Structures are given as structure tokens and as C-alpha cells.
Amino acid sequence: MTEPNWREATRGLVIDEDDRLLMVKYVFPSGDVRWGTPGGGLDPGEDHIVGLHRELHEELGLTGATIGPHVWDRRHLFPMLTGHDGQRERYFLVRVGHFDPVPAIGWEQMRAEFLHDVRWWTVDELDASPESCIPNRLTTHLRTLLTDGPPPSPIDISD
Incomplete structure (x- = not known):
């Protein structure tokens, strides 16, 4: 079996003092609309921390x-416009x-990258919303993080 051609990506769980999560709204060319965390693909030679700051x-x-x-x-397999088979985040x-x-890049560039809105959400607002979120089970993982704190090693939340 051939290893997928992964796009390497970094994402931030940007959380304020009231435990609200800052999320971006993705509107994909397929018409699919989802809220997810800010972040994206790494540039060549860029590490995850530098990429996340950018x-x-x-x-x-x-x-x-x-x-x-x-x-x-x-890890999420899906056909990407970049030619990748999916993304490792x-x-x-x-x-x-x-x-x-x-x-900082302005709304015209944001929309060119399928990003159409940015807003703060509480976990309860996310649970009550009919909007779809990325990743799946986001609120379950987020509640655990907010209650228990960071895990001793990263948790795999792949679909």
C-alpha cells in the first residue's frame, strides 16, 4: 500500500480567558460549510510553530x-485542490x-482561501449550533482539554 501524499498543517486552539474558542468559517468549492480552527499548510522548510505564528x-x-x-x-484523507491526498495536522x-x-491578509485573500468569517464560540454555543465543525467531535475533545488540561502527549483525534 502506498503512503498518501500528505499536506503537513498546523492549527491553533485559540482560547480566551472565558474559555471561548476562536474559529474560522470555511466555505469550500463543493458548497460544504464548516467551522474550524485557524491554521493551515506549512510552507516549505517551515516548522509547525513558525507556521502557526504565520x-x-x-x-x-x-x-x-x-x-x-x-x-x-x-489525519484526514480527502482530495485537495493542491493535489494532496489529505492533511496531517x-x-x-x-x-x-x-x-x-x-x-492581516484581508478578506479578499481570506475568501480566496475559502475562509469567510471569524468568531468566538463557547463550547455550549458550538453544541447548540446546527453548524458543522472540523474536527468531528470537536466539543467532546475541547471539553476534555478545558477540564483536564493538556494531555501528557498529543491525542489522535483522526476521523
Whole structure:
């Protein structure tokens, strides 16, 4: 069996002092709409921390955030426009004070990357919402993280 052609990606669980999670709204060319965490593919030669700082700045206007522990891993097979077979993601905890996100790359570029909105959510709001989230079982994993703190090693949350 051939190993999939993975795109390496990094994601931030950006959580404020009231345990609200900052999420971005993806509207894919298929018409599928999902809320997910900020982040994205790594540039050539870029490590996960540097890539996450870049993504948080581009998508949220967030600079200088302390990147906390690597808490989750996720592999997701799906055909990508980049030619990859799927994505391998590392999720990092990023605790911040509440702020109003303003994408540094602007909304035109955000929409070109399928990102159409940014907002803060409580876990209860996510549970009550009819909106779909990435990853699956996000609120279950998030509640555990908020209750128990970061795990001693990253948890695999693959679909």
C-alpha cells in the first residue's frame, strides 16, 4: 500500500480567558460549510510553530502569541485542490486575552482561501449550533482539554 501524499498543517486552539474558542468559517468549492480552527499548510522548510505564528497573523491579525503545548494530532484523507491526498495536522493550545480578530491578509485573500468569517464560540454555543465543525467531535475533545488540561502527549483525534 502506498503512503498518501500528505499536506503537513498546523492549527491553533485559540482560547480566551472565558474559555471561548476562536474559529474560522470555511466555505469550500463543493458548497460544504464548516467551522474550524485557524491554521493551515506549512510552507516549505517551515516548522509547525513558525507556521502557526504565520497563520495566526494572516487569518486573525494575532501576533506575539505564546504557542502552548501540542495537544492533538489529526489525519484526514480527502482530495485537495493542491493535489494532496489529505492533511496531517498538529493542534497547539494558544491561550490569549480576548481580542477582535482582523485578518492581516484581508478578506479578499481570506475568501480566496475559502475562509469567510471569524468568531468566538463557547463550547455550549458550538453544541447548540446546527453548524458543522472540523474536527468531528470537536466539543467532546475541547471539553476534555478545558477540564483536564493538556494531555501528557498529543491525542489522535483522526476521523
